[in-house]
Structures are given as C-alpha cells and as structure tokens.
Amino acid sequence: MDVANWLARASEDAEARGLPQLKTLLETLARSTQALRDADAEFGHPAAPSSEPADTNGDSR
Amino acid sequence: MVIPASLVEAAQRIEGREISPVELTNACLERIAARNDALHAFITVLADQALAEAKRAEKEIANGKYRGALHGIPVSIKDLIDVAGVPTTCGSAVPARRALYDAPVVANLRRAGAIIIGKTNLHEFAFGTTSDETAFGPVRHPLDPARSPGGSSGGAAVAIVEGMCLGSLGTDTGGSIRIPSAACGITGLKPTVGEISCDEVVPLSTTLDHVGPMARTVDDAALLYAAMREGKVDASDRPVAPDCALWLSVPAPYFLDKLDADVRRLFGDARAALERAGHGIQDVAIAHAERTADVYLHIVLPEAAWYHAPLLAVHAQRYSPGVRLRLEMGGYILAEDYARAMHARTVLRRAVDRALEGVDALMLPALAIAGPPIGAASVGVEGGMEPVRGIMLRLTQLFNITGHPAIAIPCGRGRDGLPRGLQLVGHRGGTERLLAVAAAIERQMIGGAGSVGGGVG
Numbered sequence: 001m002d003v004a005n006w007l008a009r010a011s012e013d014a015e016a017r018g019l020p021q022l023k024t025l026l027e028t029l030a031r032s033t034q035a036l037r038d039a040d041a042e043f044g045h046p047a048a049p050s051s052e053p054a055d056t057n058g059d060s061r
Numbered sequence: 062m063v064i065p066a067s068l069v070e071a072a073q074r075i076e077g078r079e080i081s082p083v084e085l086t087n088a089c090l091e092r093i094a095a096r097n098d099a100l101h102a103f104i105t106v107l108a109d110q111a112l113a114e115a116k117r118a119e120k121e122i123a124n125g126k127y128r129g130a131l132h133g134i135p136v137s138i139k140d141l142i143d144v145a146g147v148p149t150t151c152g153s154a155v156p157a158r159r160a161l162y163d164a165p166v167v168a169n170l171r172r173a174g175a176i177i178i179g180k181t182n183l184h185e186f187a188f189g190t191t192s193d194e195t196a197f198g199p200v201r202h203p204l205d206p207a208r209s210p211g212g213s214s215g216g217a218a219v220a221i222v223e224g225m226c227l228g229s230l231g232t233d234t235g236g237s238i239r240i241p242s243a244a245c246g247i248t249g250l251k252p253t254v255g256e257i258s259c260d261e262v263v264p265l266s267t268t269l270d271h272v273g274p275m276a277r278t279v280d281d282a283a284l285l286y287a288a289m290r291e292g293k294v295d296a297s298d299r300p301v302a303p304d305c306a307l308w309l310s311v312p313a314p315y316f317l318d319k320l321d322a323d324v325r326r327l328f329g330d331a332r333a334a335l336e337r338a339g340h341g342i343q344d345v346a347i348a349h350a351e352r353t354a355d356v357y358l359h360i361v362l363p364e365a366a367w368y369h370a371p372l373l374a375v376h377a378q379r380y381s382p383g384v385r386l387r388l389e390m391g392g393y394i395l396a397e398d399y400a401r402a403m404h405a406r407t408v409l410r411r412a413v414d415r416a417l418e419g420v421d422a423l424m425l426p427a428l429a430i431a432g433p434p435i436g437a438a439s440v441g442v443e444g445g446m447e448p449v450r451g452i453m454l455r456l457t458q459l460f461n462i463t464g465h466p467a468i469a470i471p472c473g474r475g476r477d478g479l480p481r482g483l484q485l486v487g488h489r490g491g492t493e494r495l496l497a498v499a500a501a502i503e504r505q506m507i508g509g510a511g512s513v514g515g516g517v518g
Contacts, residue, residue: 001395006393006395010393013393014389014393019386019389021382021386022386022389022390025386025387025390026390026393029358029362029390029393029394032354032355032358032359033355033359033394033398035352035355036352036355036356036359036398036401036402036405037398037401039349039352039355039405040401042349042352043349043352043401043404043405043408044408045401045404
C-alpha cells in the first residue's frame with residue numbers, strides 16, 4: 001500500500017473512531033514513513049534497485 | 062543531617078560508622094517531606110518499610126556483616142519497575158498493577174543491601190520526555206519549578222538532586238535516563254542493551270528499553286550498575302580512570318546541527334579543555350544519522366501499541382490525551398514499515414560501530430536544550446522553533462536503536478543557570494570501559510561530585 005493510500009485509510013478510520021485529533025499526527029507519521037521508504041536503497045534493502053551495473057547474465061549468484 | 066554529596070561518600074561514612082543507615086534514611090525522608098509536594102518527584106514513599114530495612118542494615122553492619130557500598134543506602138525506583146507489594150502506577154490513571162514480586166533488578170539491589178525508599182514519578186508509561194503528562198502532578202525542575210526536569214525518568218533525577226535518595230533506577234527507551242540527567246545536572250547511564258534485566262518492568266518498546274542507574278557521579282552510577290547486574294558490589298566496581306590520553310570522536314554532522322547557544326558553548330569548552338589536557342579528539346560522521354528519528358518512530362510506536370492495545374480497549378479515557386494519541390498512532394503502522402525500520406537498525410548499528418573504530422568513545426551533547434517550560438509544545442533553538450519531543454530525543458535515541466552503552470554527565474550551567482549535559486557513547490559490551498572513560502573526563506574537567514550545588518543540606 002502506498003503512503004498516500006495508507007494515510008487516507010488511517011485518517012478515515014481515526015475519524016470513524018472519534019479521534020479526529022489523530023489526523024494531524026498521522027500526516028506527520030506519513031511523511032516519516034515516506035522518508036523511511038525512500039531510504040531503502042541507502043539502507044541496502046536487498047531487493048532495492050541498485051546503482052551498480054546490472055548482472056548481464058541474469059544470474060543472481 | 063547534611064545529605065552526603067555522593068553515594069560513595071555516604072558509603073564510606075556508613076562503613077566508618079560516622080553515620081548510620083537509619084540516620085541517612087530519616088534525612089532522605091525529611092527531604093521528601095519538605096519538597097515532594099512542590100516537585101512531585103515521588104508517587105509512593107515507603108517510609109515505614111525503608112526505616113525497617115535501615116534498622117536491619119544497621120544491625121547487620123554492627124554485627125560485622127557489611128555487604129558493600131550499597132549497604133544501608135536509600136535508593137528510589139522509577140514507578141514503571143515492580144517492587145513487591147507496591148502498586149506499579151506507571152504515572153497513569155489507568156489502574157495500576159500490584160506487584161507480587163520485585164523485578165530482578167530491584168531484587169539485586171536489595172541483595173546488595175540497598176534500601177528502597179520509594180517509587181518515583183515519570184512521564185506516563187515512559188512515553189514522553191518532559192514528565193508533565195502524569196496522573197500524579199507534573200514533575201518540576203528543582204532549579205526552576207516552571208520548567209520540566211526532562212523525562213521520562215524525571216522524578217528519579219529530581220530525587221537525586223534534592224537529596225531524597227542517593228541513587229535512582231530509571232529506564233531509557235529513547236533517552237529517558239540521559240535526558241533528565243542532563244537537564245538536572247546529574248549522571249545517568251544507559252548500559253549496553255540486554256545487560257540489565259527488563260523483566261517485571263512495564264515495557265514501552267520491548268526492543269529499545271533499557272534499565273539503568275542515575276546518581277550524582279560516575280563512581281556512584283558504576284556501583285549501582287554493578288549491583289543491578291550482580292546483586293553485590295565490591296571495591297573493584299569503582300571505575301579506574303585511565304592515566305593515558307583518551308581518543309574520542311565527535312559525531313559532527315546531525316548531532317551538532319541544532320543546539321541551544323549554551324549547549325554549543327559548553328560543549329565547545331569541554332572539548333577544548335580535554336584537548337588542552339592532551340586527549341585526542343577528532344570529528345567523525347555516522348552514516349545515515351539523519352534517518353534516526355524515522356527509524357526510531359517506526360519501532361517504538363508499533364511496539365508500544367502492541368503492549369497497550371488491551372489497556373486502551375478498556376481504559377482509553379484514563380490516559381493523558383497526548384500519550385493516548387501516540388499509542389493509537391502506533392496501531393496504524395504497517396508490518397512492512399516496522400520490518401523496514403528493523404533492517405535499517407542493523408545498518409545503523411554497524412555505522413556506530415564504525416564510528417567507534419580506534420577510539421575510546423564518542424563524545425556529543427546529551428540534550429540540545431535546557432529543561433523546557435512545563436507544557437511547552439515547541440522551543441526556540443538557534444532562531445527556529447523545534448517540537449519539544451523531537452529536539453529532546455535528537456541526541457540520544459540513536460543509541461537505543463543500536464544498543465551501544467551511553468552515559469550523560471554534567472557539563473556546566475548555561476547563562477540561565479540551568480544545567481547542560483555531555484554524552485559519551487562506548488563500544489557494545491563495553492559499559493565498564495565507558496564508565497572508566499567517563500570517570501576520567503569527569504575528574505579532569507568537570508569537577509566530580511555534587512553537580513547541582515554540591516552537598517544538599
């Protein structure tokens with residue numbers, strides 16, 4: 001689920017639960033989540049697109 | 062009776078029969094009676110129980126059964142940690158659990174002869190940095206009651222400064238020992254992760270929580286740390302400050318970016334004094350440090366939400382509004398993002414390991430500001446406004462993520478008269494070595510015991 005979709009659903013749920021004050025916090029959290037996801041390559045996510053040249057043999061080993 | 066300026070001094074005077082555990086405990090109880098209504102440091106005072114323990118200690122010592130430096134020393138316990146027969150309130154109006162047993166860390170202190178004098182106030186469920194969201198009245202800074210002493214172990218720090226006890230047990234999930242220690246001008250140690258049992262301690266975040274000592278000096282903290290681990294203290298538990306020059310690294314980017322003017326000046330003064338004394342200090346970059354808050358948030362929020370889910374289902378209205386909202390927020394974090402943060406954690410751990418290669422410790426400020434005004438949501442830092450929670454956690458939370466031991470020691474007072482703190486970070490598994498480094502720095506340039514006005518009368 002992308003962050004925008006997640007935020008929309010979470011905000012809707014918070015509203016339904018009578019916690020509208022939560023929406024501002026969720027917006028802040030969404031920015032943090034996006035930043036964390038954007039750092040996947042920086043943190044060496046094993047499946048993140050690499051800046052290294054691709055293996056032309058298609059052999060992961 | 063004048064409260065001794067340090068736990069070590071109190072221990073020497075007890076061993077030398079100059080003062081008795083009963084006299085010392087009574088003196089601490091008098092300090093609590095005089096100041097607790099104003100400062101809200103303690104939630105529960107165990108006066109009768111403490112005096113009974115003091116009498117027993119006095120008898121044992123008179124019979125030649127001295128157990129070591131903690132024997133007959135009044136110590137407080139943060140009210141998140143179980144003490145048998147006493148409610149563990151967590152600073153909350155949510156119904157307390159009544160502890161059947163001592164937490165292992167408390168049992169170890171008792172085995173070493175410590176006297177449990179009471180349980181200290183805190184930011185509700187340890188989920189905050191200011192100790193003003195609590196059902197037992199906001200903890201107030203001893204030097205300016207309109208200000209926070211920091212948190213979440215705020216009551217523990219105030220109890221030390223005020224001479225209400227000679228040592229405190231705190232907990233630290235993002236800085237909750239080091240932040241109030243820095244704000245109040247005392248010493249607070251977060252050991253290496255996993256060294257001190259967190260059993261029977263109400264969790265905030267099961268993988269970030271640490272239990273540790275708070276005290277007036279590094280020697281005091283070292284004795285408490287030894288007792289918390291081993292249930293006994295001997296002479297070798299006092300750290301031996303190395304005679305040789307230390308090698309220190311200052312993690313410059315990120316950690317020095319946002320500091321109040323007094324923190325920046327006092328930290329610079331400390332660095333210059335150490336360099337003049339012959340210690341080697343270099344700048345170092347910790348890779349990915351600027352991601353710290355994002356990683357921390359995606360670990361602490363879901364772990365806290367997990368523990369509190371059953372309580373929120375029944376007692377949501379009893380939580381402080383701010384604490385409740387942070388807990389509710391954790392329930393929305395996706396498992397994928399928690400896993401992402403846990404992966405980043407391993408990378409950050411290696412980054413701190415690399416920054417420590419070839420040096421004794423990292424050196425940085427412990428807290429970017431002084432204790433903030435009670436109730437403030439934001440504070441001015443170098444011309445901009447910063448959210449209080451974020452700026453207070455900024456310099457400490459990385460080392461909860463990575464598990465490295467870290468200690469806050471006094472670094473002088475700002476022009477506002479309020480204390481500022483220095484932080485030292487050691488190698489994982491090297492808590493004792495970190496204490497020795499801290500002892501050397503404390504003795505050479507900070508001046509040792511009694512950081513807030515010396516002995517407490």
